[in-house]
Amino acid sequence: MMDYDRIMSRNVKTLQPSGIRKFFDILDTMKDAISLGIGEPDFVTPWHIREAGVYSLEQGFTKYTSNAGLIRLREAVSGYLKRRFDIGYDPADIFITVGGSEAIDLCVRALIDPGDEVIIPVPSFVCYGPLVTMANGVPVYVETKAENEFKLTAQELRAAITPKTKLLVLPYPNNPTGGIMERRDLEDIASVLEGTDIMVLSDEIYAELTYGQKHVSPCNIPALYDRTMLVNGFSKAYAMTGWRLGYVCGPRAIMKQMLKIHQYGIMSAPTTSQYAAIEALRNGDADIETMRESYNKRRRLLLKGLRDMGLECFEPRGAFYMFPRIGDFGLTSDEFCTRFLQEERVAIIPGTAFGQGGEGYTRICYASSVENIETALERLRAFLERLRS
Amino acid sequence: MNEILKLLEEDSRYTAKEIAAMTGKDEEYVRDTVKRCEDEHIINGYTALIDxxxxxxxxxxxxxxxxxxxxxxxxxxxxxxxxxxxxxxxxxxxxxxxxxxxxxxxxxxxxxxxxxxxxxxxxxxxxxxxxxxxxxxRYKDKHRAFLVEPEQEERTLFI
Known part of the structure; x- marks a missing residue:
């Protein structure tokens, strides 16, 4: 008998398995259950974008692209970033990845040596810590607070920096809290980082989904531009999650190292997806507005519903999640969500899935139909009544 | 007003309460606007799309x-x-x-x-x-496709 447990990488074994898997396992067995769990757009990719992918197949574009991606796509990304966010990157400083996730992995791997520390604000998307661990780095989690609108403050950052700090992750607009960083917040971050060699990994996958104000990137702050790796992609802005396409931009010297990892591990991002993405960037601005407006209506609906039943909830300013406080019912987040699923057949995610600071909260994704949101609210109301009585 | 009309065109079963929540207006305003639009024949009826x-x-x-x-x-x-x-x-x-x-x-x-x-x-x-x-x-009417596309297979995902 092989002793697999002895063979496998110790590093990988330390990674936490998916903490919410059990929710989906339970969900699968239920009738008329509603999931507000999975975080992805509920739209199908706009037809003109799908059609561009299909057309590329008709033309026989089925080979690898350059490792860095199609030059026309990189030019389109460059134009898009300038047009939508006033961010300047030469096409040569951009390359195309398999989703934003690969781009995050590459940034971490290109920068981290064993023992280097990476500061990660939490609650946040689940991938940063494990990717740092796999690169033999050390994740340093910083808990952001509801009273600070889940922003990373200068004070919190300063307290987390050590001589080993190599990288700061800025996951904004934030999944799961809906928090954003505004210009002055980023300027505060810039002044803390001034004089250090700390790089910034800015995960801006939700940049197009902000409500009430335009997204500001660290790249818009002159003092941060040279130390920022910008990660973005097509999944959230154009409802293209399954196409697995993202990109990264940054200082050329670092990009050169990252491209090596990409070329050995991935070769090139999916060709069909790249052709579709060119169409998205060229003619997709109106789709972004339509979808954002639709999310915004549902955001208002859910926020009002949650507050009407007496839940404390930070008004999310980006992404498509709400992060209400549910910590005052004598249940942990995990117990709350498990019971809510079992008793009312609605899947939402415990805040603890997104790291420290998530206890006492739950993430509700409002990229779901108005009908689902209404039903979920009704069921939540009934559930809270029982908990309160 | 147009925001309310667009929502009703999307789904005329939305209640005034839902529309109010989605648009950030108060319920009474929504009710009044809908009533006025009906009176002025901007809204000319409510119907179902039947295949x-x-x-x-x-x-x-x-x-x-x-x-x-x-x-x-x-x-x-x-x-x-x-x-x-x-x-x-x-x-x-x-x-x-x-x-x-x-x-x-x-x-x-x-x-x-x-x-x-x-x-x-x-x-x-x-x-x-x-x-x-x-x-x-009839493939599509009022922005609604009548063909039902198959669902993507069930997924277990950690995101």
């Missing part, structure tokens, strides 16, 4: 091109009125191009619709000619 092909109901729809001679004084409107008063007429549009009216007519059978055209529509004074096209399959 009759999925029922046992026999129904055919025809799209009819109609050429006419406009009447003095009333132009097109008088003949239009004489056409759209028939219950069989689902929609009527004045068109630019090689014909004048586009008339959408529904009936129980080809024969019923043909009879409507030959006995009611064509004889109307001022109607010069008609060309009837029967609708064979």
């Amino acid at each position: 009759w092909d999925r029922t046992s109901e026999e129904a055919v729809t025809a799209f009819i091109e109609v050429k006419i001679t406009p009447q003095r004084d009333d132009g097109y409107d008088r003949i239009a009125r004489r056409i759209y008063q028939y219950d069989e007429v689902e929609s009527l549009y004045l068109m630019s191009g090689s014909f004048d009216f586009s008339v959408i007519v529904t009936g129980k059978s080809l024969r019923e619709v043909s009879r409507f055209v030959s006995e009611k529509l064509a004889p109307i004074e001022g109607v010069i000619s008609t060309a009837t096209h029967f609708i064979m399959k």
